[in-house]
Amino acid sequence: MPYGYLGQNTPNQTVSNSGVFSISDVASLEKQGKLGGSLELIEEQTASTVSVLDFTNLGNYDVHYMTFSNFQADTSTTDYVCGRLSNNGGTSFISTANHQRGFFRINTSGTTADINGTTFTEFNSFFSIDSDYPSSQGYAYFYNLLDSSKYSFVTFHTFNSAGYYIYFGGYVLPVAETHNAIRIFTLTNNMQTGTAKLYGVKQLWVL
Numbered sequence: 001m002p003y004g005y006l007g008q009n010t011p012n013q014t015v016s017n018s019g020v021f022s023i024s025d026v027a028s029l030e031k032q033g034k035l036g037g038s039l040e041l042i043e044e045q046t047a048s049t050v051s052v053l054d055f056t057n058l059g060n061y062d063v064h065y066m067t068f069s070n071f072q073a074d075t076s077t078t079d080y081v082c083g084r085l086s087n088n089g090g091t092s093f094i095s096t097a098n099h100q101r102g103f104f105r106i107n108t109s110g111t112t113a114d115i116n117g118t119t120f121t122e123f124n125s126f127f128s129i130d131s132d133y134p135s136s137q138g139y140a141y142f143y144n145l146l147d148s149s150k151y152s153f154v155t156f157h158t159f160n161s162a163g164y165y166i167y168f169g170g171y172v173l174p175v176a177e178t179h180n181a182i183r184i185f186t187l188t189n190n191m192q193t194g195t196a197k198l199y200g201v202k203q204l205w206v207l
Contacts, residue, residue: 039065039199047191049074053184056090061200064142066182068158071136071194073129078162079189080125081136083182085145085152085173090181094173095121103156103169115169123154123171126184128162129191136161141201145179152179 042064045053058064073079084093099120106112127136138158144150155170173179184196 038202040202042198042200044195044197047071047194047196049190049192051186051190053191053194053196054090055182055184055196055198056086056180058145058180058182058198059200060146062144062147062203063201064145064182065139065199065201066142066184067139067195067197067199068126068184069135069137069195069197071127071129072192073131073186074190074192076130076132077189078128078130079186080128081184081186081191081194082125083123083140083154083171083184085179086181086183087177087179088181090183093181093183094175094179097121098174099123100172100174101169102171103167105160106166108164115167122185123173125187126156127158127160127165127167129186129194130162131192133161133163135193138167142182145182148178149176151176 040059040061042057042059043055045055047053068081071081084095086093097119099122100118101120101124102114102116104112105115126140127138129136136159138156140154140156140158143153143155145152152173152175153170154172156167158167159165160167182198
Protein backbone atom coordinates (compact mmCIF):
# COMPACT_ATOMS: atom_id res chain seq x y z
CA MET A 1 0.00 0.00 0.00
CA PRO A 2 1.22 3.61 -0.56
CA TYR A 3 2.23 5.52 2.55
CA GLY A 4 1.41 9.20 2.91
CA TYR A 5 2.58 11.97 5.20
CA LEU A 6 0.69 14.30 7.49
CA GLY A 7 1.70 17.82 8.43
CA GLN A 8 2.30 19.34 5.01
CA ASN A 9 0.36 19.64 1.81
CA THR A 10 2.88 18.32 -0.71
CA PRO A 11 5.80 16.46 0.90
CA ASN A 12 8.95 16.58 -1.20
CA GLN A 13 10.71 13.29 -0.52
CA THR A 14 13.54 14.14 -2.92
CA VAL A 15 14.58 16.86 -0.49
CA SER A 16 13.68 15.46 2.91
CA ASN A 17 11.50 12.92 4.66
CA SER A 18 9.61 15.61 6.54
CA GLY A 19 6.15 15.03 7.92
CA VAL A 20 4.80 12.16 10.00
CA PHE A 21 3.12 8.85 9.23
CA SER A 22 -0.58 8.51 9.91
CA ILE A 23 -1.71 6.08 12.62
CA SER A 24 -2.90 3.58 10.02
CA ASP A 25 0.45 3.76 8.20
CA VAL A 26 2.33 3.08 11.43
CA ALA A 27 0.08 0.14 12.28
CA SER A 28 0.55 -1.36 8.82
CA LEU A 29 4.33 -0.96 8.80
CA GLU A 30 4.67 -2.37 12.31
CA LYS A 31 2.54 -5.39 11.39
CA GLN A 32 4.86 -6.07 8.46
CA GLY A 33 7.94 -5.75 10.68
CA LYS A 34 9.18 -2.79 8.63
CA LEU A 35 8.90 -0.10 11.27
CA GLY A 36 11.78 0.70 13.57
CA GLY A 37 11.26 -0.80 17.02
CA SER A 38 9.67 -3.96 15.63
CA LEU A 39 10.72 -7.26 17.20
CA GLU A 40 12.27 -10.06 15.18
CA LEU A 41 12.38 -13.49 16.83
CA ILE A 42 15.90 -14.89 16.83
CA GLU A 43 15.46 -18.05 18.91
CA GLU A 44 13.13 -19.74 21.37
CA GLN A 45 14.30 -22.28 23.95
CA THR A 46 12.28 -24.33 26.42
CA ALA A 47 13.82 -25.82 29.57
CA SER A 48 13.08 -29.39 30.56
CA THR A 49 15.04 -30.32 33.70
CA VAL A 50 18.16 -28.42 32.64
CA SER A 51 20.31 -25.82 34.37
CA VAL A 52 21.42 -23.84 31.30
CA LEU A 53 19.87 -22.17 28.24
CA ASP A 54 22.50 -20.77 25.85
CA PHE A 55 21.72 -18.29 23.06
CA THR A 56 24.72 -18.18 20.73
CA ASN A 57 23.12 -16.43 17.74
CA LEU A 58 22.46 -12.75 18.49
CA GLY A 59 21.98 -11.60 14.92
CA ASN A 60 23.02 -8.01 14.26
CA TYR A 61 21.12 -5.72 16.62
CA ASP A 62 21.94 -2.86 18.98
CA VAL A 63 19.19 -3.96 21.37
CA HIS A 64 17.95 -7.45 22.27
CA TYR A 65 14.73 -8.34 24.08
CA MET A 66 14.13 -11.58 26.00
CA THR A 67 10.91 -12.89 27.52
CA PHE A 68 10.71 -15.42 30.35
CA SER A 69 7.56 -17.55 30.62
CA ASN A 70 6.49 -20.30 33.03
CA PHE A 71 9.85 -20.83 34.79
CA GLN A 72 9.58 -23.43 37.52
CA ALA A 73 12.11 -25.35 39.64
CA ASP A 74 12.47 -29.10 39.87
CA THR A 75 12.78 -29.01 43.70
CA SER A 76 11.28 -27.17 46.66
CA THR A 77 14.68 -25.59 47.36
CA THR A 78 14.64 -21.98 46.17
CA ASP A 79 17.10 -21.34 43.33
CA TYR A 80 18.08 -18.24 41.35
CA VAL A 81 17.79 -17.75 37.59
CA CYS A 82 20.72 -15.61 36.47
CA GLY A 83 22.52 -14.49 33.33
CA ARG A 84 26.02 -14.36 31.87
CA LEU A 85 27.54 -13.09 28.63
CA SER A 86 30.23 -14.54 26.39
CA ASN A 87 32.95 -12.83 24.36
CA ASN A 88 33.82 -15.92 22.32
CA GLY A 89 30.51 -17.02 20.85
CA GLY A 90 29.47 -19.22 23.76
CA THR A 91 32.61 -21.34 24.13
CA SER A 92 32.82 -19.94 27.67
CA PHE A 93 30.89 -17.36 29.70
CA ILE A 94 32.29 -14.48 31.73
CA SER A 95 32.32 -15.11 35.50
CA THR A 96 34.60 -12.37 36.81
CA ALA A 97 33.39 -10.70 40.01
CA ASN A 98 32.67 -7.31 38.44
CA HIS A 99 29.01 -7.67 37.43
CA GLN A 100 26.99 -4.83 38.96
CA ARG A 101 23.30 -4.77 39.86
CA GLY A 102 20.70 -2.32 41.10
CA PHE A 103 16.99 -3.05 41.28
CA PHE A 104 13.86 -2.34 43.27
CA ARG A 105 11.87 -5.14 44.95
CA ILE A 106 8.34 -5.15 46.34
CA ASN A 107 6.18 -8.04 47.51
CA THR A 108 2.43 -8.46 47.88
CA SER A 109 2.51 -7.27 51.50
CA GLY A 110 4.02 -3.96 50.41
CA THR A 111 7.51 -4.62 51.77
CA THR A 112 10.13 -2.92 49.61
CA ALA A 113 13.90 -3.05 49.25
CA ASP A 114 16.66 -1.61 47.09
CA ILE A 115 19.01 -4.38 45.97
CA ASN A 116 22.49 -3.45 44.77
CA GLY A 117 26.09 -4.59 44.56
CA THR A 118 29.19 -4.45 42.36
CA THR A 119 31.07 -7.74 42.81
CA PHE A 120 28.83 -10.46 41.40
CA THR A 121 30.05 -13.16 39.02
CA GLU A 122 26.79 -13.05 37.04
CA PHE A 123 23.65 -11.00 36.53
CA ASN A 124 22.15 -12.01 39.87
CA SER A 125 19.25 -12.58 39.59
CA PHE A 126 16.34 -12.15 37.18
CA PHE A 127 14.03 -14.06 39.56
CA SER A 128 13.85 -17.10 41.85
CA ILE A 129 12.11 -20.42 41.26
CA ASP A 130 10.79 -22.96 43.73
CA SER A 131 8.38 -25.87 43.14
CA ASP A 132 6.39 -24.79 46.22
CA TYR A 133 5.38 -21.58 44.39
CA PRO A 134 3.80 -20.70 41.00
CA SER A 135 6.02 -20.12 37.98
CA SER A 136 8.07 -16.96 37.46
CA GLN A 137 7.73 -14.64 34.44
CA GLY A 138 9.14 -11.43 33.00
CA TYR A 139 11.30 -9.76 30.37
CA ALA A 140 14.70 -8.15 29.90
CA TYR A 141 16.36 -5.78 27.44
CA PHE A 142 20.05 -6.19 26.57
CA TYR A 143 21.92 -3.14 25.23
CA ASN A 144 25.22 -2.73 23.30
CA LEU A 145 26.12 -6.44 23.39
CA LEU A 146 27.74 -6.40 19.94
CA ASP A 147 29.37 -2.97 20.27
CA SER A 148 33.02 -3.42 21.27
CA SER A 149 33.31 0.24 22.32
CA LYS A 150 30.53 0.18 24.96
CA TYR A 151 29.63 -1.53 28.21
CA SER A 152 26.82 -4.11 28.09
CA PHE A 153 23.69 -3.13 30.02
CA VAL A 154 20.54 -5.04 30.98
CA THR A 155 17.20 -3.74 32.23
CA PHE A 156 14.51 -6.13 33.44
CA HIS A 157 11.03 -6.38 34.96
CA THR A 158 9.99 -9.74 36.41
CA PHE A 159 7.62 -11.53 38.76
CA ASN A 160 9.60 -13.62 41.25
CA SER A 161 7.10 -16.24 42.41
CA ALA A 162 9.21 -17.48 45.34
CA GLY A 163 7.91 -15.00 47.90
CA TYR A 164 5.64 -13.13 45.46
CA TYR A 165 8.02 -10.31 44.57
CA ILE A 166 8.14 -7.87 41.68
CA TYR A 167 11.63 -6.86 40.49
CA PHE A 168 12.47 -3.81 38.38
CA GLY A 169 15.99 -2.63 37.63
CA GLY A 170 19.16 -3.52 35.79
CA TYR A 171 22.70 -4.81 35.50
CA VAL A 172 25.94 -3.76 33.86
CA LEU A 173 29.06 -5.66 32.84
CA PRO A 174 31.57 -2.77 32.85
CA VAL A 175 33.83 -4.10 30.10
CA ALA A 176 33.89 -2.49 26.66
CA GLU A 177 34.05 -5.48 24.31
CA THR A 178 31.83 -7.54 22.02
CA HIS A 179 29.48 -9.88 23.89
CA ASN A 180 28.05 -12.35 21.40
CA ALA A 181 26.20 -14.98 23.42
CA ILE A 182 23.81 -15.04 26.40
CA ARG A 183 23.47 -17.76 29.04
CA ILE A 184 20.40 -18.08 31.28
CA PHE A 185 21.11 -20.49 34.11
CA THR A 186 20.34 -21.59 37.66
CA LEU A 187 22.93 -21.40 40.43
CA THR A 188 22.24 -24.78 42.05
CA ASN A 189 19.46 -26.97 40.69
CA ASN A 190 17.48 -27.27 37.44
CA MET A 191 14.74 -25.47 35.61
CA GLN A 192 11.92 -28.00 35.39
CA THR A 193 10.05 -25.81 32.90
CA GLY A 194 10.49 -22.40 31.33
CA THR A 195 10.51 -20.79 27.90
CA ALA A 196 12.89 -17.99 26.94
CA LYS A 197 12.46 -16.13 23.65
CA LEU A 198 15.21 -13.89 22.28
CA TYR A 199 14.30 -11.07 19.89
CA GLY A 200 16.27 -8.44 18.03
CA VAL A 201 14.87 -4.91 18.16
CA LYS A 202 14.97 -3.05 14.84
CA GLN A 203 16.48 0.41 14.89
CA LEU A 204 14.02 3.29 14.91
CA TRP A 205 13.61 5.28 11.77
CA VAL A 206 14.56 8.94 11.87
CA LEU A 207 12.08 10.99 9.83
